[in-house]
Amino acid sequence: MPAVRESRLAGGIREAGQPPAAAGGGRGIDLMAFDEERTRGASGGDVRLRGFGDLVAFGEALEWVARHGSPLDVEEVDVAEAVGRVLAAPLHATADLPPFDRVSDDGYAVCSGETIGAGTYNPLLLELREAPGLSPGGAILVAAGMPLPRGADAVMPFGEAQANGRALEVLGSVAEGVGIEQRGVQLRSGATLAPVGRALRPQDLAVLASLGVERVSVVRRPGVKLVIAAAKGDARCPPPDANGPMLRALVERDGGIALPAGTEGDHRAAIREAMAAQGGDLLLAVGRTGTGPDDEASLALAGAGQLDVHGIAVRPGGSAGMGRAGELPVILLPGDPLACLCAYELFAGAMIRRMGGRDPRLPHAALEAEVSRKIVSTIGFTEVCQVRLVDGRVEPTGSPGSGGIASALRADGFVVVPAPLEGYAPGARVLVHLHS
Amino acid sequence: MPAVRESRLAGGIREAGQPPAAAGGGRGIDLMAFDEERTRGASGGDVRLRGFGDLVAFGEALEWVARHGSPLDVEEVDVAEAVGRVLAAPLHATADLPPFDRVSDDGYAVCSGETIGAGTYNPLLLELREAPGLSPGGAILVAAGMPLPRGADAVMPFGEAQANGRALEVLGSVAEGVGIEQRGVQLRSGATLAPVGRALRPQDLAVLASLGVERVSVVRRPGVKLVIAAAKGDARCPPPDANGPMLRALVERDGGIALPAGTEGDHRAAIREAMAAQGGDLLLAVGRTGTGPDDEASLALAGAGQLDVHGIAVRPGGSAGMGRAGELPVILLPGDPLACLCAYELFAGAMIRRMGGRDPRLPHAALEAEVSRKIVSTIGFTEVCQVRLVDGRVEPTGSPGSGGIASALRADGFVVVPAPLEGYAPGARVLVHLHS
Numbered sequence A, B: 001m002p003a004v005r006e007s008r009l010a011g012g013i014r015e016a017g018q019p020p021a022a023a024g025g026g027r028g029i030d031l032m033a034f035d036e037e038r039t040r041g042a043s044g045g046d047v048r049l050r051g052f053g054d055l056v057a058f059g060e061a062l063e064w065v066a067r068h069g070s071p072l073d074v075e076e077v078d079v080a081e082a083v084g085r086v087l088a089a090p091l092h093a094t095a096d097l098p099p100f101d102r103v104s105d106d107g108y109a110v111c112s113g114e115t116i117g118a119g120t121y122n123p124l125l126l127e128l129r130e131a132p133g134l135s136p137g138g139a140i141l142v143a144a145g146m147p148l149p150r151g152a153d154a155v156m157p158f159g160e161a162q163a164n165g166r167a168l169e170v171l172g173s174v175a176e177g178v179g180i181e182q183r184g185v186q187l188r189s190g191a192t193l194a195p196v197g198r199a200l201r202p203q204d205l206a207v208l209a210s211l212g213v214e215r216v217s218v219v220r221r222p223g224v225k226l227v228i229a230a231a232k233g234d235a236r237c238p239p240p241d242a243n244g245p246m247l248r249a250l251v252e253r254d255g256g257i258a259l260p261a262g263t264e265g266d267h268r269a270a271i272r273e274a275m276a277a278q279g280g281d282l283l284l285a286v287g288r289t290g291t292g293p294d295d296e297a298s299l300a301l302a303g304a305g306q307l308d309v310h311g312i313a314v315r316p317g318g319s320a321g322m323g324r325a326g327e328l329p330v331i332l333l334p335g336d337p338l339a340c341l342c343a344y345e346l347f348a349g350a351m352i353r354r355m356g357g358r359d360p361r362l363p364h365a366a367l368e369a370e371v372s373r374k375i376v377s378t379i380g381f382t383e384v385c386q387v388r389l390v391d392g393r394v395e396p397t398g399s400p401g402s403g404g405i406a407s408a409l410r411a412d413g414f415v416v417v418p419a420p421l422e423g424y425a426p427g428a429r430v431l432v433h434l435h436s
Helices: A032-039 A058-068 A202-210 A243-253 A267-276 A297-304 A337-355 A404-409 B032-040 B058-068 B202-210 B243-253 B267-276 B297-304 B337-355 B404-409
Strands: A074-078 A107-110 A124-128 A138-142 A154-156 A161-164 A167-170 A192-194 A215-219 A223-229 A257-259 A282-286 A306-310 A321-325 A328-333 A366-371 A382-390 A393-396 A413-417 A429-434 B074-078 B107-110 B124-128 B138-142 B154-156 B161-164 B167-170 B192-194 B215-219 B223-229 B257-259 B282-286 B306-310 B321-325 B328-333 B366-371 B382-390 B393-396 B413-417 B429-434
Touching: A058 A306, A058 A321, A058 A337, A107 A124, A107 A161, A107 A167, A192 A202, A202 B243, A202 B337, A202 B404, A223 A243, A223 A267, A243 A257, A243 A282, A243 A337, A243 B202, A267 A282, A267 A297, A267 A328, A282 A297, A282 A337, A297 A306, A297 A321, A297 A328, A328 A337, A337 A382, A337 A404, A337 B202, A404 B202, B058 B306, B058 B321, B058 B337, B107 B124, B107 B161, B107 B167, B192 B202, B223 B243, B223 B267, B243 B257, B243 B282, B243 B337, B267 B282, B267 B297, B267 B328, B282 B297, B282 B337, B297 B306, B297 B321, B297 B328, B328 B337, B337 B382, B337 B404
Parallel strands: A124 A138, A223 A257, A223 A282, A282 A328, A366 A393, B124 B138, B223 B257, B223 B282, B282 B328, B366 B393
Antiparallel strands: A074 A215, A107 A138, A107 A154, A124 A167, A161 A167, A306 A321, A321 A328, A366 A429, A382 A393, A382 A413, A413 A429, B074 B215, B107 B138, B107 B154, B124 B167, B161 B167, B306 B321, B321 B328, B366 B429, B382 B393, B382 B413, B413 B429
């Protein structure tokens, strides 16, 4: 609808001798460069001052993520450093566990057959011996975890036997196998321990270490380059970078490595530079993704790479985009912190988890609960609604357009409302993804 | 029951010229020192070769944890590094958010009153102006996030207006407030953001950064000294330290800092040294906690500090203990990896979370599900049963005494069976704490 090809706008009426207003300074926008580029015809995907045309459906954007988010290559890491890492190959037991018949309870190793019939009124007298081997009439003092002495087949508990010098008075019988953990009873050599894609847990490390495994093959962690546009505040008092700390924490949560990148004055140049630079498996360019005159992120991507998706039917975060610079996938995230958070959770997080070999679905714990106050959504948009739980029931923490990132601070979690719905009425049951 | 004060046992019959068997070497135990100490009367709390007497109830051990696990002192950290940290003071908004009336949608800032009656058949002509101020008959090109130009009270979307040079043709009306986010609508200065004890989440950092907050007061992370006994393998092939990697991961999970400590040959000396050394808020001494002849951990603690609890009615992990060396709390964890894991989860984890100002309850996500295969437990013992979920139903992954740490590797989570119960029959509904 809007045709602005020939516009000169505010920037065009700058008087001679007057300095150009700082981009993003909040005091007007220099549109000279903008217009010149537009009239030169370099407007492929340029939505500035036009608005998005047809929005890309949520599912289609997710398909882009699935298509371009393949697990990275494999690396070997020390078991001691492997917690949270994702297995690149199925894990098999390299030995029996335990590796030998082992004492599992403190006591006296005996030959169980000799204790038959022993009791308080019929004590059995055994002779305390040294390990390693047990001969008839003998017993050996043992502690849990030790290899079982040869010839023994049970461990008599301290409560059932009294030592006196080298003599052991046995006051009960013990069945074969008591107090013993047989070789391989926990794990047989060759048994499958865990499948590809399993993120290793603390106890898994203990099993691997018990088996004598020192290194394990895992999917390399995705390196995520972050280029963050300066916030649009008052030029006299530029607001801090609100998205950087949040995104770095989210990237780490999803198993990525946030690669250092500062807030840049010239966002377009910074994106181009990051696209061209070596290193990193994914580029997140944050801010300047909308339809305003200074929204240059998509142009930077379209100019030096390829813009596949821009403008998605999700809210907040619909100005997100996706594309590639050579082999490097690039995701554009909106600069508004709540929109940035939502677009990250819906798309960038899934991309990082895919690249790291993880389940691409939302990693949040989730619970089903009943809506107590109406959740409003626009038909046609997949909407992310921040909610709190009050007495186990769900209510929004912000309303569309007035919640902002503070609504996510107030929230216990969020509800994703599918595009065909106009929200949820009180009484509806919804799935709440819990912020952790 | 068992009286062993005068025993000489295996160690006593070592012949002259024969080297003492290596402690824990699995080939016999040198009991000379043991006996000498015992006969000197330094046997306070010495359960070796006797067994535990009355076990301490689970709840009583938890009370010890509650009594000695107070939140540590406060430190200030950068907001950018504060994710996961626990607030030491309630957090209040230091400013309005947004800090000024702000543009929330890209478009043209106008005075809404002037657009009344404008339409496709009755276009309104405005003149595009420079910021900062709007005068009658003017409009200013704006982008989301910018401060609202003075005099404007709405933003006309691009779809409703066409620019042509300095002229803007307005093809519709816009209501006051549209496309604008008013100062303080997200947060009012002074509003409570989060209470004491809240672990900061990624989006919380974004709010703090948006408010210009740079530092935040959080509870100091507990430094946890780990002293781990060498495993009891075959002396010719000492098994690796299975508990260290697991415990370090668990300590980090619970917000603690695992302080480096190696596996020591002489566990008793290592514990004494760690108790005396500066630094650290908690000591976890791992291994040698049972009733066997080489189980010296409790003696080390009783000798150089105070042993408050030893032998708890829980399984696995009942040989755990608790005490103090001066101000330093000490928890003894069993050396068997599964017992170590369970005692950590029941006691040490709660201690670390308390010291770090966190909720002491189990941090695992939990779900209720139906038992499909009997869970066996002994009356009188609080038991931790490793379970897997098959088609949403719960079954044990090991049986008492034959599961070992491999049963935790196979498990999706665990069920805690209270002491008065002898387990759960199929059909019972139980709470499963999920391993993550």
